[in-house]
Structure formats: structure tokens, C-alpha cells
Amino acid sequence: MTDKKTAKETILNLYSSEDLKEIAEFGCESGVAHGHIYFSETTAFFNEYEDEIKNFLTGLHKKLPSDLADQNTDKQGYKNDMVWKFIDVIASIETGQSDIQSIKKDLLKKIKKDRSSISSAPDCYQVFFGSDYSGPFPTKKEAQDKLEEFKENDPDEKEYEISECRAMPAGKYFIGDPIDVISDFENKEKWLPKENDVFQFEKDNFEEGNLYALFKAKQGPGRYGGGEDSDGELFETKSGYFVFFPLLQLDEAKCLDLVNEEKGYIVTFTDNPDCGYERQGDGCIDCGWVEIWTNEKVEEEED
Numbered sequence: 001m002t003d004k005k006t007a008k009e010t011i012l013n014l015y016s017s018e019d020l021k022e023i024a025e026f027g028c029e030s031g032v033a034h035g036h037i038y039f040s041e042t043t044a045f046f047n048e049y050e051d052e053i054k055n056f057l058t059g060l061h062k063k064l065p066s067d068l069a070d071q072n073t074d075k076q077g078y079k080n081d082m083v084w085k086f087i088d089v090i091a092s093i094e095t096g097q098s099d100i101q102s103i104k105k106d107l108l109k110k111i112k113k114d115r116s117s118i119s120s121a122p123d124c125y126q127v128f129f130g131s132d133y134s135g136p137f138p139t140k141k142e143a144q145d146k147l148e149e150f151k152e153n154d155p156d157e158k159e160y161e162i163s164e165c166r167a168m169p170a171g172k173y174f175i176g177d178p179i180d181v182i183s184d185f186e187n188k189e190k191w192l193p194k195e196n197d198v199f200q201f202e203k204d205n206f207e208e209g210n211l212y213a214l215f216k217a218k219q220g221p222g223r224y225g226g227g228e229d230s231d232g233e234l235f236e237t238k239s240g241y242f243v244f245f246p247l248l249q250l251d252e253a254k255c256l257d258l259v260n261e262e263k264g265y266i267v268t269f270t271d272n273p274d275c276g277y278e279r280q281g282d283g284c285i286d287c288g289w290v291e292i293w294t295n296e297k298v299e300e301e302e303d
Contacts, residue, residue: 007049007056011090023091024098028084036083039076046079053086060089060100061107062205108209108248120193121200121211124167126274129160136167136274138206166198167274168287171208171246174255175290176264177236178214178243181250185239192241196277196285209248213275216241217294218283225298227284227291235292236263242294244275244287265290 005013014035015023022032036042046053057064065082072078092098125143126135129150137143143162150160178185185191191214193199198213217224220240226233235242247255247266258264273288280286283295 020091042080042083121198123164168211213244215285222297
């Protein structure tokens with residue numbers, strides 16, 4: 001008696017390399033997946049491999065199965081779309097047309113966050129060990145593990161601590177006036193549960209695209225400088241607020257237009273940026289290496 005094949009093994013045995021190339025290029029919906037065209041075929045495949053298919057797609061994005069369910073009015077359509085998505089992704093990876101990380105990034109762009117239940121994000125943690133620093137970490141356990149690593153490498157060091165901080169995941173962010181990128185920013189109760197903080201769309205999900213930081217300029221609407229170490233950047237706000245918003249959740253072309261119009265910046269944080277208000281000085285907003293000093297406005301130069 002032979003072991004039962006997995007869903008992935010079944011797909012790779014059924015379709016040739018040429019078949020997989022066509023599936024990767026045109027998708028199952030085009031009909032090129034000859035063994036999974038009709039509802040009877042996709043339903044039977046889903047029923048046999050339901051756990052594997054769900055686990056695989058959830059691994060790409062935890063909301064993917066529910067997103068596909070929302071797009072269908074019946075279980076048959078849902079099962080069909082789950083199977084097609086599973087086969088499409090397998091084909092893309094096996095033919096080298098894409099990789100798992102690229103697929104995850106694409107899904108983050110397509111599956112927008114639920115913006116109806118915004119809340120303050122939980123604290124992150126940073127480790128100070130003598131003159132060394134590490135973090136921020138999304139969980140205290142990760143910070144504790146790093147501290148133990150420091151101690152193991154330097155058991156004589158006596159000055160160390162784990163402290164709480166506000167932080168966001170590494171990634172690309174738009175920095176500017178929230179009214180330029182958030183269509184309903186006038187709904188302050190929704191977007192600003194409290195001033196000068198980091199917020200999340202989904203709870204307990206420290207991933208790029210899920211958190212943003214929003215701060216109030218101390219002197220209100222106006223233009224502000226980026227501090228002594230800046231390259232002359234100026235930050236302008238008409239609303240009186242500045243946002244650090246994940247680019248994955250915005251219209252990138254619109255953000256690029258705002259950058260070209262000198263109404264914002266797009267930055268890439270390669271490490272998790274910690275964020276704060278007035279930590280560096282009066283009216284200073286800081287996030288990662290970016291500072292906006294809102295204690296004093298920069299007047300426009302006259303022509």
C-alpha cells in the first residue's frame with residue numbers, strides 16, 4: 001500500500017512542465033488546468049485536500065481564505081477559487097515565474113486591511129546592553145532571547161535592561177499630511193484613537209502594512225524642518241498632523257506624485273523603526289532615523 005500523495009504532489013504529477021508554464025502565465029480561470037476546470041473537479045479536489053490547501057494559502061496571507069470566501073455567494077464557488085489559487089501559486093513557484101516572498105508581497109498589496117477597527121498597537125521592546133542596543137522586537141520573549149545572547153557573549157557586563165517602546169515593522173512608508181492619502185481622515189475618532197501614537201488595523205499582527213504612526217504638529221498646520229542632521233528636508237501639513245503610513249496600503253502612484261510635488265516622502269526602513277513624540281526635544285516627531293521638529297515653523301522664502 002502506497003502513501004497518499006499530497007495536494008502539491010498530485011498537481012505536479014498531473015500537469016507537465018509545459019502545462020505548469022501555461023497555468024503560471026494565464027491562470028486556472030483560463031481553462032489551461034485541464035484537470036480542474038469544472039466545479040465537480042475542483043470541489044472533489046478541495047474536499048480531499050482541504051487542510052493542506054487552507055494551510056498553504058493561509059501561510060501566504062492569513063486573510064486569503066476569508067477574502068476568497070467574501071468574493072463568493074456559495075461554498076462551491078469558494079472551493080473552486082481556493083483550488084485555483086492553490087494551483088496558480090504552485091505553478092508560479094515551480095516554473096520559477098515567482099517566489100514565495102514575492103507572492104506574499106503581492107497579496108499584501110491586494111488584500112487591504114480592515115480599517116473599521118483601528119486600535120493602538122501593543123508595545124514593542126528594545127534591549128540595552130552596556131553600549132550595545134538591539135530592537136525593537138514585537139514580543140518581550142524575542143527581546144529576552146536577545147538579552148540572553150548578549151549575556152552569553154559578555155557575562156561581565158552588569159548594565160542592561162529591556163524597555164518598552166512604540167514601533168512599526170520594517171518596510172516602505174509614506175510620510176506626509178494624512179489628508180493627502182487618507183480619504184476620510186476627517187473621521188478623527190476612527191483614525192486617531194489618541195494623539196501621537198502607533199496604531200494597528202488587525203490585532204496581534206506585527207507585519208508590514210498593518211501598523212502606522214500618526215502625530216500632531218505642536219505648532220499646528222505649517223512647514224517644519226527635519227533637524228540638524230537632515231539634508232534640508234521640509235515637511236508640510238495643512239491638517240496639522242503627520243502620518244507614517246505603509247506604502248502597501250496606499251496608491252503608490254499617487255504617493256509618488258505627492259513626492260514629486262514636494263508634499264511628502266517615501267522612505268524604506270530596513271529595520272523595525274521605533275517611534276516617539278518629544279523624545280529628542282520640544283515638538284520633535286521621530287520614527288527610525290526620520291525627525292520632524294514641529295516646535296518652530298519654517299517660513300516660506302519670498303521670491
